[in-house]
Amino acid sequence: MxxxxxxxxxxxxxxxxxxxxxxxxxxxxxxxxxxxGESRYKVSYCGDGTELCAKxxxxxxxxxxxxxxxxxxxxVVKGAAxxxxxxxxxxxxxxxxxxxxxxxxxGANSLKLNGCQGVFCKTMNFSRI
Numbered sequence: 001m002x003x004x005x006x007x008x009x010x011x012x013x014x015x016x017x018x019x020x021x022x023x024x025x026x027x028x029x030x031x032x033x034x035x036x037g038e039s040r041y042k043v044s045y046c047g048d049g050t051e052l053c054a055k056x057x058x059x060x061x062x063x064x065x066x067x068x069x070x071x072x073x074x075x076v077v078k079g080a081a082x083x084x085x086x087x088x089x090x091x092x093x094x095x096x097x098x099x100x101x102x103x104x105x106x107g108a109n110s111l112k113l114n115g116c117q118g119v120f121c122k123t124m125n126f127s128r129i
Contacts, residue, residue, distance in 0.1 A: 028105055032126035038065050052080040052088045
């Protein structure tokens, strides 16, 4: 019986250890806010229903965000296709330029956007709200 108890405990530990992996494979759709709290984006499926798009839906009203007013209610990420577990690749539009972009779920309620044009890259982190 002692061996059976150890096996059951090992199985329970294994299940608990893998549970965060399953929870981590969360759906990226929803509303996300930058960690600075300056802007919010609505992430949804688009295209054939498997790609991701993100629309700027809210900006905090202050001098720093005024340059982004033309992008309010416009898609800034279009057609990001699933490239790996919790990672989508597509295009990021900003200031009239298009960048190669990657959306990566770094946790059930955290998301990272990385956009690059040539060697120039920018990363933004988001929290689900």
